[in-house]
Amino acid sequence: MSEATQTAGGVVPPAVEGIRLAKAFGGVQAVDSATFSARPGEVHALVGENGAGKSTLIKLLGGRLRPDAGEVRAAGRKVELHGADDAHALGIWTVFQELTLLPWMTVAENLLIRREPRGRLGLIDRDRMVGEADRVLTWLGIDHIDPRALIEDLSLAQRQMVEIARVIIQDPSTLLLDEPTSSLGEKEVAWLFELIQGLRADGKCIIFTSHRWNEITSIADRITIFRNGAEVGTFTEIDEDRAVTLMTGRQLEAFYPQPPARAHDRAVLEVEELAGEGLRNASLTLHASEILGVGGLAGHGHRELFFSLFGAQAHSGRIVVDGRPARIRSPRDAARLGMALVPEDRKTEGLLLPLSVRANLTLAVLPAVSSLGLIGGARERGLAQGMVDALKIRTPGLGNPVRQLSGGNQQKVLLGRWLLADSRILLLYDVTRGVDVATKHEIYELMMRLAGEGRALLYYSSDAEELAHLCHRVLVMREGRIAAELSAPGITAEDIVTAAVRESRAAD
Structure with a gap:
């Protein structure tokens, strides 16, 4: 049922809705008859465990995926989204957790891609492009990023800021932010939240996901909790303990375990x-x-x-x-x-995303699972399955590409790789x-x-x-x-x- 808002000017329909949406990948039901709506002029937080269906829902609302069942509505009307361009035409834009910038291009080129200033012969005017990008960055309060810099030379936090800026300049009416703060420091988060507050004041709809509870409570007007691909409740106020119970279906006794006594001084x-x-x-x-x-x-x-x-x-x-x-x-x-390093950016510095869960897990122990240059399938599967079981990695199968896993399960795969190597x-x-x-x-x-x-x-x-x-x-x-x-x-x-x-x- 559509959730409209009563205002002095009449009834305002939700900015965007998902009605009984469903989406499966192979044998995994990522979204299961989920219903969600967000209003103009609000920040609506979407929270849940990794794998709860949040990112899939955002991709459905943003036109990146098509639902197996259910419908998407924008401004109260049913819409058919065949791709991101259809969503953009409706004013729905997304900032994804996985960065989409082109690393070998400059900040200016990424910001103004598909809208580059051109000269008389239709050629890109590089000087004007740098000038326009500099004005955009200044307008958004970003004074420490050179528009001439290559994306690959920026820090992860700076790349995320450019990604956000590239969407903001499109003037979205509905902004979907999929874990935008996961790579940002405190100063950058403060910058983003000031930006979000301005958009909200202008009547924009912002849908925001984060795993940091203090961020959620400081910026969100409403909070919808997801578990196992479906919503379990929407709240204007809820404490963290109750939210964790709804997200996980269980209570976490002591959130921070006690460090063990040091058995060695070596x-x-x-x-x-x-x-x-x-x-x-x-x-x-x-x-x-x-x-x-x-x-x-x-x-x-x-x-x-x-x-x-x-x-x-x-x-x-x-x-x-x-x-x-x-x-x-x-x-x-x-x-x-x-020694083993588990880096912050697991997608670009740790995992080989197109490869399987099995291949990523056993990458550091290939000599142990190989003979005469050939990988022994049974031995490799045995080691990988043992680590999947030990770390409770949620995956449809060992052969599935690791890119299909949620962020938390991808992190477990990376940790499991080095545990197999007995680092x-x-x-x-x-x-x-x-x-x-x-x-x-x-x-x-x-x-x-x-x-x-x-x-x-x-x-x-x-x-x-x-x-x-x-x-x-x-x-x-x-x-x-x-x-x-x-x-x-x-x-x-x-x-x-x-x-x-x-x-x-x-x-x-």
Whole structure:
């Protein structure tokens, strides 16, 4: 039934609706007779676990997918969306979690694609294009991105801002935002929310998905919860505990598990005076059975630290692994030393999206599943299935492309790859970014189990609360160096933020 809004000017129909929508992929029912509507002039949050059907619903409303059953309505009228262009003609635009920018083109070229300024002979006027792009960025309050820069040279957060800007300049009446903040820092989130508030004030409809509850409650007028492909309720107010129960169908007892007691005081990774792009003589020691957190404000060398340790970035300094000096010049060198990196951008830096779940899981152990250069199917399937079962990876089958999995399950595949390789030193870089609350809890529990087995975890998170609750110690970085060291028990998120924003004593 259509949900209209009564105003002084009369009855206003919903900006966009999905009525009893259904969509299946193979044997997986992604959306199951789901009904959803959003009004003009509101921010409507859509929340649920990874795999609950949120992204599929957004693709149905935005014309990227066609429903198997049900109907889509815009401004109260049934519409047939045969593609994104049909949705665009109705003023419905989408910003996807998976970036759609062309990395080998400039910011200006991406912003003005299909609407480039042209000269008399129909050729693109490059100077005018840069000027127009610069005016767009300035209008949107983006003053730190050069319109001449290549997309591939931008940070993940900057790319996401360009993606958002490219849609905003289309003046959408309905804006679908699929986890737009998952790669943004605090400053960028504040920028986006100011933008959203302006759009809402102009009467636009914004549909917003996020796994960060504080973001949802700070920006949303209404919240619809999805579970197993269908809506379970729409609320103007709901507390997080109740929402988690509705999302998962169960209660999570203690959201942050207690870190295990350190069984060893043996140093497995020692770093002295590590320097390079973004790093200024960073030093640290990581012990067996330890979860060592790394925090601080975004852009202060965290990513460079992790990528240098894994041999993916040039560096100088001394690295000692298990008491022996190590020369790490490539990820292969690091992997041979029992090190593993799980990066923040699993889609472009971790997984091979067209390949199967099985192939992605066993990528680091191919010698163990091969003989005479041929992969043994039974052995590979056995190892992959064992990890799928152990990590509770939701997939239709081992042969399905990993791109078909939800974000949380993709993250589990990446973690499972390195667990199959029996890596002893795990470099976990923002591994819960863009992951639903239940999967986060499963990852937390896995971290505790791995530390209890004697593995060493170096763990960066953009969430200070995670660091405070999950780590034995937290190193706070400022300007590429270790500025402070905090030890549990008693670490708070406020301690981490305070150490990040002011000069602190250097860690020993």
